[in-house]
Amino acid sequence: MATMKDVARLAQVSTSTVSHVFNQSRFVSEDIEKRVKQAATDLNYAPSALARSLKMKCTKTVGMLVTTSTNPFFGEVLKGVERRCYEKGYNLILCNTEGDSERMKASIDTLLQKRVDGLMLMCSTLEGEKIEIFERYPELPVVVMDWGPMAYASDKIQDNSYKGGYLATQYLIDNGHTNIGCITGPLHRNQASSRFNGFIQALQDAKIDVNNDWIIEGNFECDGGYDAYQTLKTNGTLPTALFVCNDMMAMGLINAATEDGLTIPSDLSVIGYDDIHLAKYITPSLTTIHQPKHQLGKTAVDTLLARLEKPQAPQQVIQLEPTLVIRHSVIAQG
CATH class of the missing domain: 3.40.50.2300 (Response regulator)
Incomplete structure (x- = not known):
């Protein structure tokens, strides 16, 4: 398996230059960038996501906890979340809590072990549950979607029900x-x-x-x-x-x-x-x-990324407004 040193040797640059190209941590000329990427292609080299995350102190990965349901509403929100993560260059790890508070806590532990940069929660069946793990990691960015009052500080996206x-x-x-x-x-x-x-x-x-x-x-x-x-x-x-x-x-x-x-x-x-x-x-x-289900997902991702950029900013509660859609299941009386 090819290493960064192999890429540097073939591209005739230093290993630090290869690192800068893949991490975008310093300006590198267009010519050198092309040589490095061509060398990586020729050698079938893939940068180590773990090494990069340790160096950059972020994994470009976020976690989402959701209680699955037969209701397609959740899938439509998730589509918005996944699309926005892709657009912003982030990976998404999705965990299903199945409405079980113990499974939720275990999933949060797993996501923290994966070093996710932040969490989104859409688990309204667990509304009101006290989740001690957030008290142990107060610096962890969290965005909650459509829960009631929070027992801990978090950004919140809700609809005006x-x-x-x-x-x-x-x-x-x-x-x-x-x-x-x-x-x-x-x-x-x-x-x-x-x-x-x-x-x-x-x-x-x-x-x-x-x-x-x-x-x-x-x-x-x-x-x-x-x-x-x-x-x-x-x-x-x-x-x-x-x-x-x-x-x-x-x-x-x-x-x-x-x-x-x-x-x-x-x-x-x-x-x-x-x-x-x-x-x-x-x-x-x-x-x-x-x-606005797609907007709900998109806004949750944007809010989480904004929190990552400005951890000390005031907590936000963002409210999305509902609208009436008239079709054929209501008739005028009389």
Whole structure:
């Protein structure tokens, strides 16, 4: 296996010059740079990432912890993260916590052993968990995506879930609905409670009574929406419209309602949340609240890299704004 000395000998330069070419640590003339890179190609030489990281005190690698789900939302955010890492010349190590706090801590240990330059966390199922390892490494740059209040200092990227819940409910009201229900996510999670609070506020502002029989707590998965419809039926009369707090549950609910003989939206209007890629391809196409998922991933990477450049800068909370996407699953009442 070729070494740096072999490349230097063939290119007729010093080993330090070879190092400067590959680490971009000092200006090297274009002619010499070409000779060094040609010699490396001829010798099939690959620079040592470990040696470079020890010398430069960075690995150009970041870690990301995520709880996987059947929800394509996470994959769409990850696509934004991966693209931005590639554009910025960083490698990404992805770890799945599977919603387990012990696995999360083990994954963080592994990433620290790999000498990652910083971490991104998108594990809202572990919201509220105390993670002692961050207290032991206070200098580790961390960006958290869509969690509630942090027990430790970190930059944070979040969507304005309260506004999104309000927008969704207001759209139903604007279409003449007054019998409106809500399928929430797990209400111990910040996103779910914020969307639900936006729903409640929109009803109150319109002086519409809240019917507790039409409020069902779901799990942000398709089966949660399916089961929520069965519970609504058991509770008695159905509302004319539902705000379902993510698209996956909305699709599960539409499936259950259709099996029961209802037509969406003439019998039941449904609005979702997230605007996942599949939302426009179901029948009827789903009116929903758009989250800028690619932007969320991109912003998380940019925020982490900015923290690496300026470790002492004030912590940031960056809020991305939701927007309404009108399709065909809501009909005007009356």
